[in-house]
Amino acid sequence: MEIEAVKQVLQSKWISMGPVTEKFEQEFSEKLGMKTPSVAVNSGTAALHTALHALGIQKGDEVLVPSITFVATAASVIMAGAVPVFVDSKSIDDFSMSPEDMKKKITSKTKAVIVVHYGGFSADMNNIMEYAKYHKLKVIEDVAHGPTLFNEEKALGTIGDAGCFSFLSTKNITSAEGGMVVSQHKEVLEKAKLFRSHYMNKTAFQKHESVSAEYDITNVGYNYRMNDILAAIGLVQLKKYDEHQEKRKKGAALYRELFSSSKSNSCVKVPYTNFSVEKSAHHLFPIILKNDNRSEIMQLLRDQGIQTTVHYPPCHLFTYYQKNFHAKVGDCPVAEQIGRTELSLPIHPNLTEQQIKTVSEKVIKIAGGYTSAHRV
Structure with a gap:
């Protein structure tokens, strides 16, 4: 099925970010029960960096991260110019971030927390969200291990301010390489869309469709775009x-x-x-x-x-x-x-x-x- 989906993209003669990527973004959001479309990027690391930027994390800010995680979680904080502060695990029965240790490590410089749902098990979101709300911290969920997993009534990734997913070859849903940013906040999604493509206010496909080469740049962004080949694989994986x-x-x-x-x-x-x-x-x-x-x-x-x-x-x-x-x-x-x-x-x-x-x-x-x- 994946081979046929890729073949169709190749035959369409549009292989970079375009209509298939948009379809993947829409269907992924629907799988999470979200009304707002997701923002597809080219890796889980790119998703984390993009989310940090979209939430306004800046140079010198401190971001709490669990020590038990893949290094990309901490590296993305440095990529955003911020400082990672490591938080201990709850126990050897539950490797996720300890809300108690998180609370101890909050300072006046702490602006956000990245919560990792280790192994596909939900972190203690009730206590983490309570502490974050009290201290006015942004919450980013790293859901590389738990796509479409629900905590009570909400899908993981939709509880905090932004959720980040990975579609690496080893993940439960794969597009070979890829990632996704989700958020309930429209302004976060808009910034994420700009950041992933050099802050261009018009995508290549939009320029193609409008037969206009004009566009503007309002900030410095990255080339974090997914492409339609990867998105085609991701769409098939969603069905499976x-x-x-x-x-x-x-x-x-x-x-x-x-x-x-x-x-x-x-x-x-x-x-x-x-x-x-x-x-x-x-x-x-x-x-x-x-x-x-x-x-x-x-x-x-x-x-x-x-x-x-x-x-x-x-x-x-x-x-x-x-x-x-x-x-x-x-x-x-x-x-x-x-x-x-x-x-x-x-x-x-x-x-x-x-x-x-x-x-x-x-x-x-x-x-x-x-x-x-x-x-x-």
């Missing part, structure tokens, strides 16, 4: 989303069942068990290892044909942030514990029941062996 999510949900439920044994509990902890499988996009399936041999365990699993990874090394411990933003060990102790012991297992729509059983058995056997050895 519900089916794919059902498969992810079943896979996650099976993992939980297989890791619930006493033998498993001695070596592995599964976080987010207080969330029902219905309340997650299941972008990731993280576990916590109860020993200090993660690298060896990952290698042994790899030798068995099982690919694992880590989501994520704590951002505040990266050399760049320690050197330039005075971040240090001990700033986010829970995040540091997660960073030492978290392991992400395979989860995707094409994973079979037998493959999930094999992964679980190998993890318990290998991690259990290291745990027993560690206790001796």
